[in-house]
Amino acid sequence: MVQEDKLLDARGLNCPLPILRTKKALGEMSAGQILKVVATDPGAVKDFEAFSKQTKNPLLDQAEAGGEFIFFIQKA
């Protein structure tokens, strides 16, 4: 699995907060670094794919485990 440079805990947050917090976290990182996001909102799966596509920050990997959704996003 990918090794992250920063972890964002978005558990318990609902749309659109996980995306907004992700955007903010990426803004504090430098290009090439990897952000790991853990969310519990099932809507986040589609949203993170859409976010990655539109902002051109690659979604390197994603997984689901025990009701948690994990995303690895690289800052473009």
Next chain:
Amino acid sequence: MDEKKLAIVATKGTLDWGYPPFILASTAAALGYSVEIFFTFYGLQLLKKDLGHLRVSPLGNPAMPMPVPMPNLMMILPGMEGMATSMMKNKMKAKGVASLEELRELCVEAEVRMIACQMTVDLFEFDTADFIDGVELGGAAAFFEFAGESDITLFI
């Protein structure tokens, strides 16, 4: 880079209908859109510093989920609106839905432009000192200046 643009007209001032403009504006801003919201009529309520006065009414809203089914006519009873409002607030908190203030603050941080409709500000005698900082005043022509070159325009 050619930035995408989103223009929103916010016309409603209830707790529930306050959400769509701020959710869409903050998300669009996070996606790199340049966003402007034009607040008119009851939508002006969403610009007040304190949003504690916003309510949601079950009266005339048969689609609102209720814990116990009851005829909509009963929603006219005193206390029903307050009950529905606190129920919605509690539910939102429990489900991790952001407060309107928080979403609005995220919009401000993301430099979403907020325009208050001058005509309705005057009509309803709103005091612009009650509005959050950074709100501009403008008219329909000011809206079209931005909306005319927007990729998406929403009337909420």
